[in-house]
Amino acid sequence: MLDIRYVRENLDAVAENLGNQNFRWDSEKFVELDEQRRSAIVQEEELQASRNKLTKDISGLMRDGKKEEAEAVKAQVRDINERLAEASALRERVDGELHQMLCSTPNLTDPSVPVGKDENDNVEVRRWGTPTEFDFDYKAHWDLGADLNIIDCERGVKLAGSRFYVLGGAGARLERALINFMLDTHTSRGYKEWWVPAMANGDTLFGTGQLPKFEEDLYKTTEGMYMIPTAEVQLTNLHAGEVLDASDLPLKYCAFTPCFREEAGSAGRDTRGIIRVHQFSKVEMVKFATPEDGFNQLELMTEDAENVLRLLGLPHRVITLCTGDLGFSAAKTYDVEVWMPSYNAFKEISSCSCCTDFQARRANIKYRDPENFKGTRFAYTLNGSGLAVGRCMAAIIENYQQPDGTIKVPDVLVPYMGCEYIGK
Numbered sequence: 001m002l003d004i005r006y007v008r009e010n011l012d013a014v015a016e017n018l019g020n021q022n023f024r025w026d027s028e029k030f031v032e033l034d035e036q037r038r039s040a041i042v043q044e045e046e047l048q049a050s051r052n053k054l055t056k057d058i059s060g061l062m063r064d065g066k067k068e069e070a071e072a073v074k075a076q077v078r079d080i081n082e083r084l085a086e087a088s089a090l091r092e093r094v095d096g097e098l099h100q101m102l103c104s105t106p107n108l109t110d111p112s113v114p115v116g117k118d119e120n121d122n123v124e125v126r127r128w129g130t131p132t133e134f135d136f137d138y139k140a141h142w143d144l145g146a147d148l149n150i151i152d153c154e155r156g157v158k159l160a161g162s163r164f165y166v167l168g169g170a171g172a173r174l175e176r177a178l179i180n181f182m183l184d185t186h187t188s189r190g191y192k193e194w195w196v197p198a199m200a201n202g203d204t205l206f207g208t209g210q211l212p213k214f215e216e217d218l219y220k221t222t223e224g225m226y227m228i229p230t231a232e233v234q235l236t237n238l239h240a241g242e243v244l245d246a247s248d249l250p251l252k253y254c255a256f257t258p259c260f261r262e263e264a265g266s267a268g269r270d271t272r273g274i275i276r277v278h279q280f281s282k283v284e285m286v287k288f289a290t291p292e293d294g295f296n297q298l299e300l301m302t303e304d305a306e307n308v309l310r311l312l313g314l315p316h317r318v319i320t321l322c323t324g325d326l327g328f329s330a331a332k333t334y335d336v337e338v339w340m341p342s343y344n345a346f347k348e349i350s351s352c353s354c355c356t357d358f359q360a361r362r363a364n365i366k367y368r369d370p371e372n373f374k375g376t377r378f379a380y381t382l383n384g385s386g387l388a389v390g391r392c393m394a395a396i397i398e399n400y401q402q403p404d405g406t407i408k409v410p411d412v413l414v415p416y417m418g419c420e421y422i423g424k
Contacts, residue, residue, distance in 0.1 A: 001102050001361040008034060017108045020115050020323040025105065033098045040091035047084040051077055103206075104213055107358040109323050110295065110332040116322025122335070123322065128306065129315030131339045132399045140342035141397040142273035145171065147405060148423045151274065163277045170422040174396070174409075175281060177416035178389050179256050182283040185308055186386055191254040191285060196234035198258055199225045204237045207363030209329035209355075219260045227260035231284035232383040239288065239365045243376055246369035250289040250297050254386060257282065274390040275340075275347065281389035287382040290367065291357070294380030295332065298354040301384045302334045305350040308387050312410045314395050315339040317346050331356040336387075338395045349391045352384030 007014050011027050018025040054077050061070035114123045145151025150171025156164035167175055187193050205211040205226055210218060210233065219227040228234060235253045244251070259282050274280075285304060289297045302318060309316045321333040330353035337346035357378035360366070366376040400408045406423035414420055 001358060002105055002108065003357075003361065004034070004098070004102065007102075014108065017323075018105070021106055021109065021326060022117065022324045023106055026101075030098070030101065033094050033101065037091060037094045037098060040087050040094060043087040044084060044091060047080050047087060051080045051084065054080070100212075103362075106326070106328045107209075107331050107355060109326060110354070110356075112295075113326065113332050114320060114322045117324040118322075119325045121322040122319045122325055125318045125320055125334065127315075127317040128310060129313070129339070131315050132341055134341070134401075136403045138341055138398070138401055140273065141394040142342075144397055144401055144405070144407070145273075148407070150174070150422065153273070160278075163271075164279060165274055165277065170417075170419075171393075173417060174393055174413075174422070175389060177413050178392055179281060179283060181413055181416055182308055182386055182389070183254060183256060185311065186254040186283070186285060186304065189304060189307070191252045191304075194235060194238070194253055194255040196231060196238075196255050196257060198228055198260075200228050200233050200237075201225060204233055204240070207237045207240050208233050208359050209362065213328060217262055219262050228257060229261050230259050230282060230383075230385075231255040231257040232286055235284060235286035236359055236365075236381050236383065237363055239379075240363040242365060244288060244365070244367040244379060246290060246367050246372070249367060249379070250287050250293060253286045255284055256389075257284070273342075274394055277390065280391075283386045283389065285352075285382075285384045285386040288365070288367075289380045289382065290369070291377070291380050294354050294356065294382065297380075297382055298332060298334070298352060301382055302336065302350075302352040305336050305352055305384055305386050308392075309336065309338060309349070311412045312392070312396065314392075314399055316349070327351070327353065329353070329355045329358050331358065336385075338391065339399065340395060341398045347391065347395075349395065350385035350387050353382065355381045355383070357381075 007030065011031070015025050015027050054073050058070050058073050058077070061073065114121065116122065139147070142151065142153065148170070150169055151165060151167060153165045156166045159166065183193055202211055202224065205218070210229060218229060235255055238253070258279060260279050262278065285301055287297050287301060306316065306318065316336055316338045319335050319337065321335060326333055333351055333353040335348050336350040336352070338349040340347045357380055359381045360378040365379050365381065367379045368376050396410060397407055400410065402408055406421045409417050409420050409422060
């Protein structure tokens, strides 16, 4: 959530920043609500001061035996109480409207983010490896996975519906191997592993920005709980309502969870295979940092995501998302995209973002640094996929397929898989 004081003092800059994100920001409405709120607060304070003075007068009159005069003053107090109730009701209503407006407004982008309308204006930062080329007729992961009986989309549809799949045999083992490999890799680089619930309450999803704006994309139970769309939700809110010590920052967390997203993409886009589905596995990274170190930690987190792909030997690139393609909570985002031969293109496999203090304000996550300032400040939060497991599996199947229809297991996964090839 944006700092209301910052918005009030930087109206033009906020409007321009949000406009660059293709967000329709109503500055006039904000000013109107903000003025009404402040006016109501002043009125409340003045009425409360008058009531307090009259209450003291009543005590003095009663002590002096002037009951009739005291009753007249009591009538004035009753009138003030009615006016105070009206002023309080107005303030509460305006507070609610202003809160709702700010809750639905995205984070401001960092000045280093390129200005652009949509994904076509994203900027490539770097590449690693060379896109895989074949001297034989290669197959898409959905065809090769079916041939080897390790991916079964038809049975997934039978069990749950469209955009679900099941894994069997070496496919299930590859999923488990990737999860363990990713967690081991991140913990070896200083991340603390957590095991968190796959369900969350509304307050938790509000803290990271999924609610109220994206409720239609979430699976909701009849009891008002939600299936998490990412472990970012849980890891970030581990410290909701807490005050951290600056000496402990940055905190580096990771977790594997199943993830659930009701809206898995537009019809006709990525409908085959396991790229865009309603349920998928993901290893997530989350950091808590000081404002001074936040964007440095974003660079390091992105490198951590890339490291997994380098170890797996998968060609990839990093792009900076432009203002028009950023997510709701992010101030800056790097997407890591892996090479997918079936698309003849790079596909997103990780999205690493610095959210500045946007989520921390919503979740009330602060830190204390007595050596540098008094009181507390909101922390910076960061999140990134480390990685999306299904997409990583699809990339391995496609990039490591062999002329005989088998799949070579990346060297780093052999100890986890117990074999060098799938299909032999």
